[in-house]
Amino acid sequence: MTEPKGDIAMRVFVTGASGWIGSATVDELLAEGHEVTGLARSDASAAALEAKGVRVRRGDLDDLASIRAGAQAAEAVIHLANKHDFTNMAASSAAERAAVQTIGDALVGTNRPFLLASGVAGLTPGRPATEDDASPFQGPDSPRGGSENLALDFVGRGVHTVSLRFAPTVHGAGDHGFIAVIAAVAREKGVSGYPGDGTNRWAAVHRSDPARLVALGLAKAPAGARLHAVAEEGVPTRDIAEAIGRAFSLPVTSVAPEDVQDHFGWIATFFSMDLAATSAATRELLGWQPAGPALIEDIDAGAYSAHTPVTG
Ligand SMILES: NC(=O)c1ccc[n+]([C@@H]2O[C@H](COP(=O)([O-])OP(=O)(O)OC[C@H]3O[C@@H](n4cnc5c(N)ncnc54)[C@H](OP(=O)(O)O)[C@@H]3O)[C@@H](O)[C@H]2O)c1
Numbered sequence: 031m032t033e034p035k036g037d038i039a040m041r042v043f044v045t046g047a048s049g050w051i052g053s054a055t056v057d058e059l060l061a062e063g064h065e066v067t068g069l070a071r072s073d074a075s076a077a078a079l080e081a082k083g084v085r086v087r088r089g090d091l092d093d094l095a096s097i098r099a100g101a102q103a104a105e106a107v108i109h110l111a112n113k114h115d116f117t118n119m120a121a122s123s124a125a126e127r128a129a130v131q132t133i134g135d136a137l138v139g140t141n142r143p144f145l146l147a148s149g150v151a152g153l154t155p156g157r158p159a160t161e162d163d164a165s166p167f168q169g170p171d172s173p174r175g176g177s178e179n180l181a182l183d184f185v186g187r188g189v190h191t192v193s194l195r196f197a198p199t200v201h202g203a204g205d206h207g208f209i210a211v212i213a214a215v216a217r218e219k220g221v222s223g224y225p226g227d228g229t230n231r232w233a234a235v236h237r238s239d240p241a242r243l244v245a246l247g248l249a250k251a252p253a254g255a256r257l258h259a260v261a262e263e264g265v266p267t268r269d270i271a272e273a274i275g276r277a278f279s280l281p282v283t284s285v286a287p288e289d290v291q292d293h294f295g296w297i298a299t300f301f302s303m304d305l306a307a308t309s310a311a312t313r314e315l316l317g318w319q320p321a322g323p324a325l326i327e328d329i330d331a332g333a334y335s336a337h338t339p340v341t342g
Contacts, residue, residue: 040064041103042064042108045091045109047069047110065085066084067104110146119173126175144189148195150260150305152166152167153307159308162256192253200236200237201325215295222282224267225294228268228271232306236320243259250315257312257316259309260309260320262324263309265325265326274329
C-alpha cells in the first residue's frame, strides 16, 4: 500500500459534482482548501458549480476523452457520477465501468488518489457487510459493472484507489434516491408497503455525513481501502414503511413476495434485499463520526414530505 496523501490541498477532479452526494462533497472539499474541477453535462449543472467556485469541465459520462483529460490534469479524482437508469441497469453499468477504466488508465503510475462511489448491495447476503468483505462482483456483466474491483485492481499499477461504499439510503430533505422513490410509490398506491415480514434491513446515513468521510478518505485512507459511509447498520424495511405511512397519513401493509415486483416496480429488487452494513473499521481508520439524524427521525421530521420525487 502507498502512503496516504495527508492534509494537502489538491487539484481534485470530481465527476457527479452536481449530484446529491457530490454537491455536499464539493462544499466540503472547497472548505478544506482544495481546488475543485467538476464534470458537468448541462448548462444548469455547470452554472451551479461555477456559482460556488468550482471550475467546470464539460462532458457526459460517455465522453471518455473529457474524463481522461480531467483525470490527467488533476492530483486526485473523485468519481461520483452515475447514469442511474434503473430501468436499463446494463447501460448504467457499462458507462460506470468505462469511466472507471478510463480514470484508472489515466492515473497509472502516478500514485494519485482515485476515490469512487460504490454500494453495499449484494456483498454479503445474510449478514452485514464489512470493509473487509471484498466485492464478489467481477466483470462488465456484474452490478455496477464490477467497477469497485476494477478500480481496486489499479492499486497494483500505481493508483491510490479508495472505494466509497455508500449506504443504500443517503437520506435527507431534497433526496431523490431510493427512499424518495419508495415514498412516491406509497403515495401513488395509497398504501405504504414493506416486502414480506419487513425484517430485511437497510443501512443508512444522513447526507451531512458522507461528504466529511470523502474528504477524510482523500486525505488519509490508504490505497486499497474500502470505506463504509454508514451511520446505521440496518433499519428494518417495516420501520421505513411505517415512517412513510406516518409522513403521508397512509395505511401500512405487508406486500407478499410474489407481489413486490408489481407493487414497487424497479425498486422492488432493492427494497426486498437485506442491505445491512457496518462501519466500525472506517470510523476506526479515519476517526469519522456520523452525526446526522437517523433515517426514521429524518422521515418523521418531514424530510420526504415537502417535495415530489420522480419515480423511475
Ligand atoms: N444517494 C444514495 O443513497 C447512494 C447510495 C449508494 C450509492 N450511491 C452512489 O453514489 C454516487 C453518487 O450518488 P448521488 O446520490 O449523488 O447521485 P445523483 O444525485 O443522482 O447524482 C448523479 C450525478 O451524476 C451526474 N450524471 C448523471 N448522468 C450523467 C451523465 N450521463 N454524464 C455525466 N454526468 C452524469 C449528475 O449530473 P446532473 O447534475 O447533470 O444530473 C449528477 O452530478 C453514485 O455512484 C451512486 O450510485 C448513492
